[in-house]
Amino acid sequence: MSQTTHQLSPDQIVVTAVPDDERVWVPQAPNVWFRPLMLNTIAGQWCNLLRVRKAGVLSRHRHPAPVHGYVIKGAWRYLEHDWVARAGDYIFEPPGETHTLYVDEDVDEMITFFNISGCMYYVDPEDRHTGFEDVFTKIDMCRKHYSSVGLGESFVDQFVR
Ligand SMILES: [Fe+2]
Numbered sequence: 001m002s003q004t005t006h007q008l009s010p011d012q013i014v015v016t017a018v019p020d021d022e023r024v025w026v027p028q029a030p031n032v033w034f035r036p037l038m039l040n041t042i043a044g045q046w047c048n049l050l051r052v053r054k055a056g057v058l059s060r061h062r063h064p065a066p067v068h069g070y071v072i073k074g075a076w077r078y079l080e081h082d083w084v085a086r087a088g089d090y091i092f093e094p095p096g097e098t099h100t101l102y103v104d105e106d107v108d109e110m111i112t113f114f115n116i117s118g119c120m121y122y123v124d125p126e127d128r129h130t131g132f133e134d135v136f137t138k139i140d141m142c143r144k145h146y147s148s149v150g151l152g153e154s155f156v157d158q159f160v161r
Pocket of ligand 1: 061099
């Protein structure tokens with residue numbers, strides 16, 4: 001087999017996306033978790049799964065860069081739009097949009113893949129800034145969680161580029 005990847009290129013990542021080990025899910029809020037897949041410190045971008053087991057408003061947020069999503073399980077929507085993203089759907093979120101992520105009562109669990117660039121900029125209903133997440137805050141959350149569940153904080157390193 002010949003080498004086709006440039007020597008300066010970072011390593012590939014090949015993992016089972018929905019993990020068998022529950023500890024891989026990082027708690028984000030009560031009944032909300034993310035599972036890191038690729039944490040890109042060079043471009044300021046990350047890929048993760050979001051898992052939600054509650055109904056109602058998840059967050060109101062804005063992002064300055066594009067977001068791509070693919071729904072693996074369940075369904076969700078944004079209060080600002082009239083569509084519902086269901087299992088199998090792809091979603092492109094243009095930069096600069098503010099929206100409120102919402103899961104309906106009849107959804108027991110939703111899992112969605114998101115590819116996020118830049119940051120998640122959280123806002124309240126009056127569009128006032130309440131917090132943010134970027135690839136570095138995600139890495140910090142992973143380190144803390146993986147340390148606490150016995151996987152070790154370096155468990156996240158396999159997803160960092
Ligand atoms: Fe969004």
